[in-house]
Amino acid sequence: MTDIPADEPMYIRLLEQELAALHELTGKAESLEETQKITTHHRDMAVQKVRGIIAGLDAFDAVGNLLLASLPVDNDAYVESQHESLSSVPELAALLFAEQQPREVGQATQTSGHHLAELHDNLQALLRLESRRLHIELRIDDDKFAAEHYVSGGNVPSRIESRMRLSTVATELYVRNRQYPDKERALISDLFSPPGIDSALREIVGYGVDDALQLFDSTASRLHHRLRGSYSAASSFLEEQLQVNDDVRSVIEKSGKEEAEAMNQLIHVAAFQDLANFGSFSAQELANESIMDLALVEKILTDFSFDIDAQSENVVSAFLAGDNLVKRKPFASRRVDGERRWLLIQPTSFLYGIRPALEDALNRSASANRYTDHRGSLLESKGLAELVKLLNPDVAYQSVYYQGREGNQQFEGDGLLLIDRFALIVEMKSKPRSPAFLTGNPGRMFLDLKQIVLAANRQANRLGSLLDDGQPFSLQKATPLDGKGLPLPRQQNVEIPVVAGREILTIVLSLDDLNAVSTVVEELNRSGLLENPGNPPWITNQHDLEIIGEVIDRPSEFIHYLLRRREANIAGSFRATEELDYFMMYLTRGLYSDSNETGITVLPSLTDELNAWYEFTRGDRTNESAKPRQPIPMRLASLLNSLNDHRPYGWLSVSVDLLDLDGELRNEIADIPMSLRNATRADGQEHAKFVGFGVNSPGKRRGILFLSFPPRISRDSAIRDINRRLRLRKHAHRLDYLAVVSFGQRTAPFDIFAFNDSVWEPNAELDELCRKAGYKLIDPTP
Numbered sequence: 001m002t003d004i005p006a007d008e009p010m011y012i013r014l015l016e017q018e019l020a021a022l023h024e025l026t027g028k029a030e031s032l033e034e035t036q037k038i039t040t041h042h043r044d045m046a047v048q049k050v051r052g053i054i055a056g057l058d059a060f061d062a063v064g065n066l067l068l069a070s071l072p073v074d075n076d077a078y079v080e081s082q083h084e085s086l087s088s089v090p091e092l093a094a095l096l097f098a099e100q101q102p103r104e105v106g107q108a109t110q111t112s113g114h115h116l117a118e119l120h121d122n123l124q125a126l127l128r129l130e131s132r133r134l135h136i137e138l139r140i141d142d143d144k145f146a147a148e149h150y151v152s153g154g155n156v157p158s159r160i161e162s163r164m165r166l167s168t169v170a171t172e173l174y175v176r177n178r179q180y181p182d183k184e185r186a187l188i189s190d191l192f193s194p195p196g197i198d199s200a201l202r203e204i205v206g207y208g209v210d211d212a213l214q215l216f217d218s219t220a221s222r223l224h225h226r227l228r229g230s231y232s233a234a235s236s237f238l239e240e241q242l243q244v245n246d247d248v249r250s251v252i253e254k255s256g257k258e259e260a261e262a263m264n265q266l267i268h269v270a271a272f273q274d275l276a277n278f279g280s281f282s283a284q285e286l287a288n289e290s291i292m293d294l295a296l297v298e299k300i301l302t303d304f305s306f307d308i309d310a311q312s313e314n315v316v317s318a319f320l321a322g323d324n325l326v327k328r329k330p331f332a333s334r335r336v337d338g339e340r341r342w343l344l345i346q347p348t349s350f351l352y353g354i355r356p357a358l359e360d361a362l363n364r365s366a367s368a369n370r371y372t373d374h375r376g377s378l379l380e381s382k383g384l385a386e387l388v389k390l391l392n393p394d395v396a397y398q399s400v401y402y403q404g405r406e407g408n409q410q411f412e413g414d415g416l417l418l419i420d421r422f423a424l425i426v427e428m429k430s431k432p433r434s435p436a437f438l439t440g441n442p443g444r445m446f447l448d449l450k451q452i453v454l455a456a457n458r459q460a461n462r463l464g465s466l467l468d469d470g471q472p473f474s475l476q477k478a479t480p481l482d483g484k485g486l487p488l489p490r491q492q493n494v495e496i497p498v499v500a501g502r503e504i505l506t507i508v509l510s511l512d513d514l515n516a517v518s519t520v521v522e523e524l525n526r527s528g529l530l531e532n533p534g535n536p537p538w539i540t541n542q543h544d545l546e547i548i549g550e551v552i553d554r555p556s557e558f559i560h561y562l563l564r565r566r567e568a569n570i571a572g573s574f575r576a577t578e579e580l581d582y583f584m585m586y587l588t589r590g591l592y593s594d595s596n597e598t599g600i601t602v603l604p605s606l607t608d609e610l611n612a613w614y615e616f617t618r619g620d621r622t623n624e625s626a627k628p629r630q631p632i633p634m635r636l637a638s639l640l641n642s643l644n645d646h647r648p649y650g651w652l653s654v655s656v657d658l659l660d661l662d663g664e665l666r667n668e669i670a671d672i673p674m675s676l677r678n679a680t681r682a683d684g685q686e687h688a689k690f691v692g693f694g695v696n697s698p699g700k701r702r703g704i705l706f707l708s709f710p711p712r713i714s715r716d717s718a719i720r721d722i723n724r725r726l727r728l729r730k731h732a733h734r735l736d737y738l739a740v741v742s743f744g745q746r747t748a749p750f751d752i753f754a755f756n757d758s759v760w761e762p763n764a765e766l767d768e769l770c771r772k773a774g775y776k777l778i779d780p781t782p
Helices: 010-028 032-054 060-071 087-100 114-146 158-174 181-192 195-203 209-246 246-254 257-275 283-289 294-303 317-320 347-363 368-391 442-467 520-528 544-549 556-573 579-589 608-617 636-648 651-659 663-682 715-733 766-773
Strands: 305-307 330-334 337-344 395-403 410-419 422-429 473-480 492-496 503-510 538-541 685-693 702-708 737-741 752-756
Touching: 032 087, 032 114, 060 087, 060 114, 060 330, 060 337, 060 715, 087 114, 087 195, 087 330, 181 195, 181 209, 181 347, 181 368, 181 442, 181 544, 181 608, 195 209, 195 368, 209 283, 209 294, 209 337, 209 347, 257 766, 283 294, 283 337, 294 305, 368 395, 368 410, 368 503, 368 544, 368 556, 395 442, 395 492, 410 442, 410 473, 422 442, 442 503, 492 737, 503 544, 503 556, 520 556, 538 544, 544 556, 544 579, 544 608, 556 579, 556 608, 556 636, 556 651, 579 608, 579 752, 636 663, 651 702, 651 737, 651 752, 663 685, 663 702, 663 737, 685 715, 702 715, 715 737, 715 752, 715 766
Parallel strands: 305 330, 422 503, 503 538, 702 737
Antiparallel strands: 330 337, 395 410, 395 473, 410 422, 473 492, 685 702, 737 752
């Protein structure tokens, strides 16, 4: 173990601490199974210790204070990876209170700072013990099933089950304050606002999505506004007292702290002491503060709450297994002096709980089929529209129908986008994950896995094989999309052009968070579950796709990211908790997978920069934050932009090759055009520089030839020379494709672009021409 500097992200420090603790535990025990028993015992003892701490505390006051401790006080100063509190702390505390013996509650009491600190620290310790126990369980399964490669008995390999369950449970337990709530808000409005769906909801549950969102706005902002007012009042009072009251001056001087720091601490204490008085609310109070009807407020609060004094059973053990009641019931309620009062345990849980609650109601009603169809159509339209906006493809189609080579069966695909030499096959999985999946039920997880990933992979590979076999192929019926991704009012038969070496990429898109699935794709590859292990799908959700689309500067970067993500899925070299960590790893460090390296790099939270920029653009932060970008030299960016603007055949393949260069190589490539121009300007001669990619290794062999011409060479002469060089060098080096980027003395990134991807064939005449031109014939076979 190495010492971690104090300024390292909190996530890394905690990870180091957990690894050290695991190492110590496994070193003392005779086996991992014994280590697991010890850790489980410690976890159970920690639960009992917390039960003892809360026995004399007021539930609403304690949970309310823990909520405030878990939320960022200042959005501008908040950094996710540095934030040491977990949003699950107040949730777990509320569930522990719910399992207590019921007791009469009169006026809410205040909890001392000492007891709150003790409770907070012990809850975090309990969560870390459970995290440790889950990781030990995963290691046991990894060791036990290390040699298991194939599905047997209709079950998913146990190590995959363990990985998925760990990811799901860990997300439920340890996810910090969820970002991008505006995405979820927009989505649930789209899902439930159409008149037919809205009227069905009002008939089934008694309210619509607009009502639920209005209540969310009222409750989520209520505590912040009141606390902010309390801070302001306490600050004004103490500043006034500091001028006239010697006792206040004496307290600050004796604290041993700077005046500003001591004052801030006193303000915090004064403000938090008021929490017990305004943390909870009655339905009448909330109705008075908003424009909502009292009966409607009571109905929604009741549907999304549990009685904290009703002595619930097994809610803590269910929470530790990933079944978090607060995710479905984010309010706690109880009677105080004969009046029912509520407390919002976790604001984001309320927002993210609206969709599953309304979906569950609809799916148990006569409107289930209507809603299912609407959900699928919405995903298809939103997903394809986002991809069209991001890529501006040559053509895009929705609802494609085609036949296999045998011609005896018709198949359907959700989306197909063609851009240069690339084809993106898009499969939409609109069915929600089952509740059992979220709690780690093995049988249900495998069923959902088959529906989400394996079926999509099979469908995409079927279409991909037809696009990539070098034979003519047509879609029997497809709906073309316009430049905004909107369907045109016609269906048509489509002839797909044959492209040698076309690159096929598969995207599986969902409305749900599929991080638990997307993080085990390399395991699915190793286990033989995927039909084409060389082309595993990229699995993501609509929210993440939209955020990536906002950040990406050009289509070539998105395609390059998909290729790097595919490599990572094949190699299994990285492990992260969410897709946006992979994406930020790509922007900042390339997400480069080396097939020769062993081991797994566990990615910490990498989204701090992304969160800061996103919240600034939404007005949630006042401090300006720069958009995350990968380091691309200005001249190289200019060339990439020019290729994207003009889009000659082969432009995207060349752009991806240029992006495949990392670090200093990008700077070197960016300087080539200028250096060749300078050389030509100095001696009046042609100058060339060849850059090869993979020419000395198996796989695709390709290259870019940079050429500069003096002004005396006409454009027609330059084109003839380029075509000759292109033909001879490609043949001599047996390249899959070769591009020529040439320029005269203008400042444009390039003047002429030529590309050759014809299939290499033996040709004695060309061999001789290559020798005469000075090209050495290369045989790539070992």
